[in-house]
Amino acid sequence: MSSVRIATWNVNSIGARLPRLLDWLQTRAPDVAALQETKCADATFPYAELEELGYQAMHVGDGRWNGVAVVSKVGLTAVADGLPGLTEPRYASAECGGLRVTSVYVPNGRSIDDPQFRYKLGWLDTLRASLDGVAAQSPMAIMGDFNVARHDADVWDIGAFGGSTHVTAEERARLEGLIDWGLTDVRARPGKGDRPFTYWDYRAGMFHKDLGMRIDYVLTSSSVPVYDAYVDREARKGRLPSDHAPVIVDLDLAT
């Protein structure tokens, strides 16, 4: 067996976050990282800077919004740059050192009465359908910003979410459908407080009050033994952070 560190992080613009991303890659040293909201076109993706740190990269992006990437220093072969019928750059899947790694940026949904909400549900249905015919035992990690809080305890106060997206039964049923297919929702060990939030709104001092949400997930298949997982809160602190913190997961892979 060999130890492999994987991570997911919504960077909220790789351009604005590049110094922090490069520092984070060096200090946390994930073998493979899934990134979301790169907000750049392929032409401006920092392939060279990542390569200097030993990372190969696959990026799917078209500029202003969305954009996902997989970066790896244990080898990388691109497998899929999207889901059938869905054109926005929200899905990148690659084979990395024997592990199939998929970076997803699920649509936000905006509000329940917005057409974007139906789009979000359909997007999650398509993600689930992409697993039809796939062997559930094969080593894989699907990770990213799902924009769904799985349980009431995954938001700071469920009472504040009446009529909101991210906590509806429809969204949760689709997240559960992925798990029921055969994936494990890797639970990060508690850090500050007892709930492993991964996102805090920039406004109103939400991070400092720990009024957050757990909406970023690492979903692993049963053949991937996980021995540690934590939310890297340090990456949410200081000057010009993303509004998301990374989830870092250590696992053993058969060599």
Added chain:
DNA sequence: ATGTCCGTAACCTACGGA
């Protein structure tokens, strides 16, 4: 909770999105 930050287009400010 509505106290911010991002990229963009078009100009040093306003806007859509999150």
